[in-house]
Amino acid sequence: MDGFAELAALFRTTMDAAQVGIFVLQERLFKYVNASFCRRIGFDAAELIGRxxxxxxxxPGHHPMLLELLQSGVQGFTGQQFELEVICKDGSAFPAMILSSTTQLDGQPALVGTVLDISAQKAAERRIRELADYDVLTGLPNRRLLRDRFAQLLAAAEREQSEIALVFLDLDHFKRVNDSLGHSLGDELLCQVALRLDAAVRRVDTLARLGGDEFILALPATHTSGAADVARRLLEAFIQPFEVGGHELTITPSLGISLYPRDGLDLETLLKNADTAMYKAKEQGRNAFQFYDSAMNTATLERLLMESNLRRAVSQQEFVLHYQPLVSLESGLIIGVEALIRWQHPDLGLIMPDRFIHVAEETGLINSIGDWVLCEACRQAQAWCDAGLPALTMAVNVAPVQFRQSGFVAVVAGALAASGLEAGQLELEVTERTVMHDADINLGTLSALHRMGVELSLDDFGTGYSSLAYLKRFPVGKLKIDRSFISDLETDADDRAIASTIVSMGRNLRLTVLAEGVETVEQLSLLRKMGCDMAQGYLFSRPLPAEQVTDLLRRQPFLQKEL
Known part of the structure; x- marks a missing residue:
């Protein structure tokens, strides 16, 4: 009995010292709770146990899910993990991650589980979303949030066969304000401009700031005459002078307008065309608006030629891969490469993917191009192994359309089999938006790839809308910090906050974190101080042909080198 008493005392001491809440359930009642559990929710053990x-x-809204999970536990399913909002004795609530497993107590089924307060993680998640989606100065949506909202407007316009007007607004001679009165007053003026613009548009419209003195308005269900009315109203909003820092400032805007679907089928095209029209308005004297006219440039012709040439490129195998090193920040060792496609056009030379990938996606050619990239990247990785070089990670971007195609897992398996490459050396990069679109369906694809041994990476992290709950469910091993957070890392406190938060989140979730677009020694130093694991960018190397990368892999020029 003495030995049993000692073990019981040791168990109680250990459980009470734990920093997470621990409980045992049987017949839907608490049979045991530790001290941490009681402290967090405010109840005494005597109030909980058996009562x-x-x-x-x-x-109450969580009851159906909880009942289902409890029933699953009774039936013997283990490893149940889920998020709930726990209500404390004082009526306050906090988000918690629950992990439970089945056990036996007095010969009857029971559940043992832990309760982890994830309030800090949720706050960090909200902060990332806030910093990523809104302009810090004006509080307006930024380009990323504009892109999200415009995608929703496009989907509605396609369903309803309606138009969308996109207005590109730029302040005339704004640089003179900054030069004469200083940037702080210039910022104050921008905030006042944002307020006036916001008051002049409808609730259904989206007003965003691109940066500097550029503002974008997306107007759903708006045709030519309606867009002209809005433009006139916006011009009138600038008639009254602005009071800034004791100065009375009169400033005017120039506006360019493009219309979906007449002037473009995607946000970037419509932005480009509205920007072109805005400059035409400036040429005509400023303080005016101008509709885009296809005669202003040759975009439509270029698009048709691009599609035709792209189809030929697929059949003639005109694509090549370049590879950019992925460097360990701890050792300086090149431990992987990212495969990046280039189009070796017979007349135009080397064409970058940003000029043709969107056309490939729109025309359905992306699947055959993406399949080729997978096979060629795997072949090259195995060729380096056969040449006696150490095994390295081959990272390959996967387009959303390609990822969602039926049979994608089989395509990956085929590329590995044909090349002889170990599955663990292949890393597929998917964006947040790709995996969060029909997340539950995509989880099946990701899980199948994970079971094959293929590594998975979440690209452009911080620009989408993934949640901690999904991050824990998805078998992802790496987060890539989007280059938009790295480019101004030395000067932008918000970008530093986002990058540091992502690195900390990755560490807490036991994920590798890689920074994209590292171009300066200062950026590299900051990332090292944050504890970032890996980096890629022009500071190390531009994307290079395979033979030049072979030389880099042999020399390892960044090994133990202070950049």
Missing amino acids: MGPLQLVA
């Missing part, structure tokens, strides 16, 4: 159950500690 209360989990249904009394969560909001």
Whole structure:
């Protein structure tokens, strides 16, 4: 009995010292709770044990899910993990991650589980989303949020066969304000401009700031005459002078307008055309608006020629891969490369992917191009192994359309089999938006790839809308910090905050974190101080043909080198 008493005392001491809440459930009532559990929710153990159950500690809306999970536990399913909002004795609530497993107590089924307060993680997640989606100065949506909202407008316009007007607004001679009165007053003027513009548009419209003195308005269900009315109203909003820092300033805007679907089928095209029209308005005297006219440039002709040439390129195999090193920040060792496609056009020379990938996606050619990239990247990685070089990670971008095609897992398996490459050396990069679109369906694809041994990376992290819950469910091993957060890392405190938060989140979730677009020693130094694991960018190397990368892999020029 003495030995049993000692073990019981040791168990109680250990459980009470734990920093997470621990509980045992049987017949939907608490049979044991540790001190940490009680402290967090405010109940004494005597109030809980044998008297209360989990249904009394969560909001009624969670009851169906909780009952289902409890039933699963009774039936022997282990490793249940889920998020709930736990209600404390004082009525306050906090988000919690629950992990439970089945056990036996007095010969009867029971559940043992832990409760982890994830309030800090949720706050960090909200902060990332806030910093990523809104302009810090004016509070307006930024380009990333504009892109999200415009995607929704496009989907509605396609369903309803309606138009969208996109207005590109630029302040005339704004540089003179900054030069004469200083940037702080210039910023104050921008905030006042944002307020006036916001008051002049409808609730359904989206007003965003691109940066500097450029503003964008997306107007759903708006045709030519309606867009002209809005433009006139916006011009009138600038008639009254602005009071800034004791100065009365009169400033005017120039506006360019493009219309979906007449002037473009995607945001970037419509932005480009509206920008072209805005400069035409400036040429005609400023303080005016101008509709885009296809005669202003040859975009439509270029698009048709691009599609035709792209189809020929697929059949003639005119594509090549360049590779950019992925460098360990701890050792300086090149431990992987990212495969990046280039189009070796017979007349125009080397064409970058940003000029043709969107056309490939729109025309359905992206699947055959993407399949070729996978096979060629795997072949090259195996060729380096056969040449006696150490095994390295081959990272390959996967387009959303390609990822969602039926049979994608089989395509990956075929590329590995044909090349002989170990599955663990292949890393597929998918964006947040790709995996979060029909997340539950995509989880099946990701899980199948993971079971094959293929590594998975979340590209452009911080620009989409993934949640911690999904991050824990998806078998992702790496987060790539989007280059938009790295480019101004030395000067932009918000970008530093986002990057540091992502690095910390990755560390807490036991994920590798890689920074894209590293171009300066200062950026590299900051990333090292944050504890970032890996980096890629022009500071190390531009994307290079395979033979030049072979030389880099042999020399390892960044090994133990202070950049």
